[in-house]
Amino acid sequence: xxxxxxxxxxxxxxxxxxxxxxxxxxxxxxxxxxxxxxxxxxxxxxxxxxxxxxxxxxxxxxxxxxxxxxxxxxxxxxxxxxxxxxxxxxxxxxxxxxxxxxxxxxxxxxxxxxxx
Amino acid sequence: xxxxxxxxxxxxxxxxxxxxxxxxxxxxxxxxxxxxxxxxxxxxxxxxxxxxxxxxxxxxxxxxxxxxxxxxxxxxxxxxxxxxxxxxxxxxxxxxxxxxxxxxxxxxxxx
Numbered sequence: 001x002x003x004x005x006x007x008x009x010x011x012x013x014x015x016x017x018x019x020x021x022x023x024x025x026x027x028x029x030x031x032x033x034x035x036x037x038x039x040x041x042x043x044x045x046x047x048x049x050x051x052x053x054x055x056x057x058x059x060x061x062x063x064x065x066x067x068x069x070x071x072x073x074x075x076x077x078x079x080x081x082x083x084x085x086x087x088x089x090x091x092x093x094x095x096x097x098x099x100x101x102x103x104x105x106x107x108x109x110x111x112x113x114x115x116x
Numbered sequence: 117x118x119x120x121x122x123x124x125x126x127x128x129x130x131x132x133x134x135x136x137x138x139x140x141x142x143x144x145x146x147x148x149x150x151x152x153x154x155x156x157x158x159x160x161x162x163x164x165x166x167x168x169x170x171x172x173x174x175x176x177x178x179x180x181x182x183x184x185x186x187x188x189x190x191x192x193x194x195x196x197x198x199x200x201x202x203x204x205x206x207x208x209x210x211x212x213x214x215x216x217x218x219x220x221x222x223x224x225x226x227x
Binding site: 004031033035041042043044045048050055058091095097103104105106107108109110 | 161192215216218219220
């Protein structure tokens with residue numbers, strides 16, 4: 001069964017450094033998402049991406065964050081200058097296009113980001 | 117009211133029993149709902165989706181939606197120790213809009 005893949009599985013970075021989290025969505029999916037989950041808390045939406053542009057973003061997704069689809073397969077999340085509070089599990093998700101509101105989102109295994 | 121609310125648990129049930137997990141939601145996320153299972157340190161895994169009033173069954177799982185009461189539930193029949201996990205309820209308003217998650221209910225199935 002096709003799946004969303006994320007790399008790396010764990011990233012340790014010094015505060016203030018830039019990080020890039022990578023995702024390969026399911027090949028025929030057109031909608032891409034980033035979510036994060038701080039330890040012990042709920043899954044929170046960051047940004048959605050469709051047709052090579054951001055379609056929606058949350059208030060968490062400030063100027064330190066950016067997303068890109070540099071080629072036909074990868075979808076990346078960049079955090080320009082990391083803060084301690086960016087430590088979390090970051091999940092990429094993708095879904096097919098459809099007008100039905102029950103199009104499920106399929107999640108990758110996540111990247112655990114630890115900021116020191 | 118928070119958009120999606122769940123009792124954090126833990127909910128403990130004996131092996132073989134029915135586990136009942138509940139979720140309430142606000143108007144902002146009222147079109148479709150998803151139940152995900154999340155093992156500790158792992159990613160959310162889709163179990164079921166539901167968007168029409170009533171029941172939807174898939175194997176040992178039944179999702180129930182009551183739009184008048186803004187209530188969605190997940191029943192797990194013949195619970196197994198391997199069902200022990202956190203169950204996340206998520207809703208959204210339309211199409212491919214982002215999911216809004218509840219905090220999750222931790223289920224423990226005792227052998």
